[in-house]
Amino acid sequence: MKPLLYPAKTQGIGHMQIPSLMAECSAALHSFSNPSLFIDFALDSILVLADANSGSFLAWNEYSKELVLEAARGSARDRIQNLTIKLREGIAGWVAENGTPILVKDIRTDTRFRETNRNFSYHSFSFLSLPIIAGNKLLGVINITERENLRPFNEEDLIRAQTFSNHVAIAYENVRTETRLRKENQELSQTISDLKEKLKQQESFVSLGKLASQLAHELTNPLDAIRRFINLALDQITPETPAREYLLKAKRGVRRSIQVIRGLLELSRTTAKVRAHEEELHFLIDETITTTHQDSSFEQITFEKEFFESPLLVEDCGLRSVFQNLFQNAHHAMNGIGTITIATKREGQQIIISVSDSGHGIPEGIKGSVFEPFFTTKDNGQGTGIGLTICREIIQKCGGQICLGSSEREGTRFIITLPCKN
Known part of the structure; x- marks a missing residue:
């Protein structure tokens, strides 16, 4: 009617x-x-x-x-x-x-x-x-x-x-x-859609893991053999021989190839092995700082904390690895001397975390590439370029986001947003 x-x-x-x-x-x-x-x-x-x-x-x-x-x-x-x-x-x-x-x-x-x-x-x-x-x-x-x-x-x-x-x-x-059921149905549909998207991501991680394992098996042994033969060749020639420089470049290329394969393995293992569980954020950060301080190369690094006044519960899918990676990157950016500041705050049902250092910052021209796999600003042989990619995958698995929020010559600052579970 x-x-x-x-x-x-x-x-x-x-x-x-x-x-x-x-x-x-x-x-x-x-x-x-x-x-x-x-x-x-x-x-x-x-x-x-x-x-x-x-x-x-x-x-x-x-x-x-x-x-x-x-x-x-x-x-x-x-x-x-x-x-x-x-x-x-x-x-x-x-x-x-x-x-x-x-x-x-x-x-x-x-x-x-x-x-x-x-x-x-x-x-x-x-x-x-x-x-x-x-x-x-x-x-x-x-x-x-x-x-x-x-x-x-x-x-x-x-x-x-x-x-x-x-x-x-x-x-x-x-x-x-009827109104409540419609709303619940919409929320359920959205949840199903989100789960399907996560399932696709997990399937891609499984495929990546299989691919990485196959690459490691198929390529690591031949590359190791090539490296051994290069070393043998280097032992047979004098330092003044022009071919020596070519062999050294080939050796660095082989080393880089092995690092890429190891990076693929690390990415697939890190994003697939950790099960989500709730944990108090400040305790997690403090524990990671304590572990990091055990590394003697961090002796001249000062950690400053600006924590939210109340405990904050988050879904942990490997956040320690995220903070360890960010601390290591800050250490490299400051050449082992400087200050790392970790700040947390709550905005509604979101937790905002910033990790900043007192280094020279990241040039504007490469900001858009920092989360891409195998991209690195470190010298050849010092990094796989997979650390920030792993950070992004872990944060997304925890239901959050990570972005670069700093300017060149003002230090580097990463901003992480996570759902609050309190």
Whole structure:
């Protein structure tokens, strides 16, 4: 049935016609899928059935334990914007607490609400307040507060409004349930999509691992043989022989090839072997710093910590390897002398980590390449160029991101974003 968005006024309609109008409005309640449109229609309908022109719909918020204004009509509309009501607070709070509808014929003489009477500001002194309850579950309260002719409400009005509010409760719970299920279905679809993407990544890691193993088997032995033969050739010639320089270049090329193969193996093993588990971030960083300090080459490196004031839980998929790599890169950039600063902060459900050094920074021209496999600024034989690639893969596996956030001549700063598990 098409929703009846603008219920007809009952003014001039006989009592015999009101039941048919109520049946039509009640049936239309079940045609809505949008909670906001439903609330507007329900409030408009009950005002028509009660021959009233002012009222409000307050929805119950289970988390904050209060009634929250969702819709209002009539003279009170502007006055009660952003209204919230606690249980036992005012008449609506009393109705929500007791689950009982109220008919107030004259607030000035009603002894139940003497305190409320002092602050009463409606034009009419008579009104109805009805709980919206489905299956013993409070959903909200509807207030009907004024009539155009200021006639007081009576028992017949209460019965009619209560009957319709029962239909509202059932339909409202259905709309809320459908809305929640749609949202959960969307979230589930997104989760499935994310899992499929992660599965593709894992499959690529497995393929990479197999490829790396095959390359290691097929290439390492021949390359070792070539290197041995080069060494034998170098032993047979004098330092002044022109061919010696060619052999040395060939030896460096072989060494680089072996490092690339080892880098592939390291990447595939690191990204596949670590199982995710929750860990406190600051403890993890402190532990990595302690381990790093055991390396004598870090004796002239100072670590400074600017930690968030509270513990931060993260999903650890190998974060120690990330920090070890970043510390090693900083050590190289500062030639073994300088300061590494680690700062953490929380922004909503995200943790921001920055690792910066006091070196010379990274030139603008190569910033876009630092995370690419086998890219390195170190001298030949000093690095595989796989460290930052591993860092990126681990951070992504933990559900986060890593980026370069520094400028040349200002030191190097890496920024890591991770979901907070607190």
